[in-house]
Amino acid sequence: MQYRKFGRLDWHTSEMAYGMWGMGGWTGSDDAESMESLYLSVELGCNFFDTAYAYGEGHSERLLGRLLKAYPDKTLYTATKIPPKNRIWPSRRGFALDEVFPADYIREMVETSLKNLDTSHIDLMQFHVWEDSWAQDERWQRAVDDLKREGLVTAFGVSVNRWEPDNCLETLKTGHIDAVQVIYNIFDQNPEDHLFPLCDELGVAIIARVPFDEGTLTGTLTKQSQWPQGDWRNSYFVPENLNASVDRAEALRPLIPAGMTMPELALRFILANPTVSNIIPGMRKLNHVRANCAASDGVPLSSDLLAALKQHRWDRVPTSWSQ
Numbered sequence: 001m002q003y004r005k006f007g008r009l010d011w012h013t014s015e016m017a018y019g020m021w022g023m024g025g026w027t028g029s030d031d032a033e034s035m036e037s038l039y040l041s042v043e044l045g046c047n048f049f050d051t052a053y054a055y056g057e058g059h060s061e062r063l064l065g066r067l068l069k070a071y072p073d074k075t076l077y078t079a080t081k082i083p084p085k086n087r088i089w090p091s092r093r094g095f096a097l098d099e100v101f102p103a104d105y106i107r108e109m110v111e112t113s114l115k116n117l118d119t120s121h122i123d124l125m126q127f128h129v130w131e132d133s134w135a136q137d138e139r140w141q142r143a144v145d146d147l148k149r150e151g152l153v154t155a156f157g158v159s160v161n162r163w164e165p166d167n168c169l170e171t172l173k174t175g176h177i178d179a180v181q182v183i184y185n186i187f188d189q190n191p192e193d194h195l196f197p198l199c200d201e202l203g204v205a206i207i208a209r210v211p212f213d214e215g216t217l218t219g220t221l222t223k224q225s226q227w228p229q230g231d232w233r234n235s236y237f238v239p240e241n242l243n244a245s246v247d248r249a250e251a252l253r254p255l256i257p258a259g260m261t262m263p264e265l266a267l268r269f270i271l272a273n274p275t276v277s278n279i280i281p282g283m284r285k286l287n288h289v290r291a292n293c294a295a296s297d298g299v300p301l302s303s304d305l306l307a308a309l310k311q312h313r314w315d316r317v318p319t320s321w322s323q
Contacts, residue, residue, distance in 0.1 A: 001045025024055025
């Protein structure tokens with residue numbers, strides 16, 4: 001496992017971090033399997049774990065708490081998220097801060113997450129949605145500063161809406177945000193335009209989420225793919241999205257080097273960007289943990305392959321189904 005400095009903080013986090021959304025109640029998730037996968041990831045060098053209260057109303061956080069208790073002598077970084085008070089994902093233009101992150105609610109949710117994690121502090125607390133129009137509102141800034149000063153939270157971050165990487169630039173300039181969680185993968189390269197240069201300038205860490213484009217870049221989806229009733233992917237992969245996504249993935253196949261899988265290619269593409277602090281693929285199964293962690297070996301893709309992958313950029317804008 002390779003490690004990178006986490007922005008301006010004195011943390012060295014594993015390139016391959018752990019995304020815990022799938023452990024919060026996705027169809028097919030199993031707590032025993034989840035814990036085995038978490039244990040294996042630590043043994044393979046993973047030290048950064050990203051969860052959220054919204055992942056099963058604290059269930060995923062409680063699983064992470066169990067992991068922390070199992071490894072009291074290891075430095076494991078905890079990252080979780082405050083859900084929007086109005087419980088609307090993504091946020092929308094015109095939402096007032098009071099509807100989403102009032103100061104008393106920020107504190108309340110930090111305290112709730114601390115209880116779920118059964119720990120005295122959270123390394124990184126993130127706002128689970130964000131609007132850059134809130135940047136200069138001193139109420140969230142004071143709440144963040146107070147929680148840091150009290151030692152309840154070490155650092156704060158924002159998780160930006162799908163396909164809106166610029167919707168936090170003014171917020172970063174306030175100096176109150178230490179990390180940005182953003183969708184970045186072979187298709188979604190637009191964070192490179194404005195977000196990454198500003199983060200380099202300010203020393204803000206980048207957590208790359210959705211490395212497999214919600215499954216498209218695993219190469220396993222077909223235009224007939226369906227999921228169990230209640231699985232959110234049924235509402236995300238509407239025909240308009242599923243058909244285009246499968247076509248895009250199929251166009252990548254000729255570029256995959258011999259002996260490499262499409263998921264490995266997807267991860268190595270992200271790791272080629274030095275601005276990225278870590279990647280948080282979901283890893284509910286042992287074979288996923290092994291495969292994803294193996295991609296962090298310090299072996300880069302060739303410059304020719306990277307240049308070819310750059311041509312597969314897919315600029316998208318939020319829609320009614322993009323969530």
